[in-house]
Amino acid sequence: MTQNSPKQLSLPVYLPDDETFQSYYPAVGNDELIQKLQATAEGSLSSSMYLFGPVKSGRTHLMHAACAHANELDRRTLYIPLGIHASISPALFEGVESLQLICIDDIDAIAGHPIWEEALFHLYNRVAEQPDCRLIVSGSSSPTEAGFALPDLISRMQWGLIYQLQPMADEEKLVALQRRAAMRGLQLSDEVGRFLLTRMARDLRTLFDVLDKLDKASMVHQRKLTIPFIKEMLRL
DSSP states (O other): OOOOOTTOOOOSOOOOTTOSSTTOOOOTTOHHHHHHHHHHHHTOSOSEEEEEOOTTSSHHHHHHHHHHHHHHTTOOEEEEEGGGGGGSOGGGGTTGGGSSEEEEEOGGGGTTOHHHHHHHHHHHHHHHTOTTOEEEEEESSOTTTSOOOOHHHHHHHTTSEEEEOOOOOHHHHHHHHHHHHHHTTOOOOHHHHHHHHHHSOOSHHHHHHHHHHHHHHHHHHTOOOOHHHHHHHHTO
């Protein structure tokens, strides 16, 4: 769930236990981004950070990981996925600058919504005035390309660090899949991993969801992850 909201507002959000920095396999070119994200979550860098990359590129994993990392350091956090903005209110932003880390995901979901944009603009200003509060936001596009209408908000987003998440090559996705499998006590051979990469959507979110289903199926049927077993379970 969200952690320690000042107003104790309830969000239908749960932070998965397995989405941490330790379980994240960075693509080539993302090492500095990860280091800066960890440092921001620790409170040792500038007040804000903007992370962008395509849908299902691993942004949400990293946002969850930042919250988990801060929580381990007893820093109070709040995770807000703005993909659900239609079911929540901009009032959620009020007072959250008293926390030490605010992670706002899918920021471009509110682009073009004046009330939300203004509320976010004021949040940026309040966070900048708090020495121990950090704000991390993520979107699919850069601040200038995300469709925001409020110029002052775009300016605030550019105050802090801005990083673009680099995509993974297939071999990197294979290693990430094998690492995820190993965390679950599964052995995923190169052959089986490449089979999944060629037969399923290649974004890691989909691949991890498929692996989770196969993990449960392998326990129920007491079978190893082989290509025939995968074909049977996924009806390929």
